Amino acid sequence: MRKDINNWVPITVPEVCAVFSEIPVIWCIAGGWALDLYVGKQSRKHGDVDVIILREEQLTAFQYLSKDWTLYKAENGKLALWEKGEFLSSTNDIWVSKNSNSPWAFQIMLIDSNHDSWIYGREKSINRPMTDIIAKTKEGIPYLRPEIQLLYKGGSSEIREKDQNDFLTVFPLLTPQEREWLKASMQIQFPEGHVWVDYIENNK
Template identity: 65%
Template sequence: MFDYLSTDWILYRAEGGRLTLWDGEYLDNTNDIWVSKSSETPWAFQIMIIDTEDDRWIYKRNKTIQRPINDMFLKTVDGIPYLRPEIQLLHKGGSSQVREKDHSDFKTILPSLLPQEKAWLKSALLLQFPESHD
């Protein structure tokens, strides 16, 4: 991935709440790569590195939360795949530090989630936080 993208993009690894330039070294603890055209341009896209086993995605913060890989993505009307909102919200809400923008994203997206998507998110958050979660 690095060799392919680094010819046209600047890649940053996200670790511990900080972004640092990624020089292509092995990513042992990195789960996110942020990509831009230059240090002065906005982020173009984010690459999330996931754990899988066979044909299943495994949530890194609670390995009992899993989903078939082919059920992780939706597609725009133009056929562009994107991560299901309830999975993205789980990543945001399951963090050790839930940011204000994550709360805002939750409030914005929640009304558009289907009942089964809301139920899955609630169930996953309860597995990760059995005592309670905001």
């Protein structure tokens, strides 16, 4: 069990790409870095770097990563060692470091899928074809599409200041189709209304 949750010295996005390019799973950069890859420049400082993989491919990822890294499952505010052969069915979040004493290097988020479709964990009626959730930079770096990443940020129980700033930074660059998908998805998750839905409506 580790409690040093603020002990972050994240590796760089190119370093993450070098790690995952050797692993035969579907993956992409997520979080704030995904939005910056879409924007084409770094818009703010990032405290960590997130990678998305499919829940069904987690044991393959573990097999490759555990050769060089120590992996911890993060759930209910606790960090516990992820053991070999352990399938994480409820945990969505994995923290990775070189060893049990070294700083956190990157974070893995497990996402659910059904056949060839991505499923949004907070509202399972929201889904997209797997081929339509990942974009790539001109250098070939895969990242989660901006409207999906913004759904994760805006669909959280609390919109943090950095998430609000990310939304305001990225929104002007979204295509009409991306804006409409984000609005429609948020209306499904929040039928009672959401400030981002109002913003999209008022900024067509």
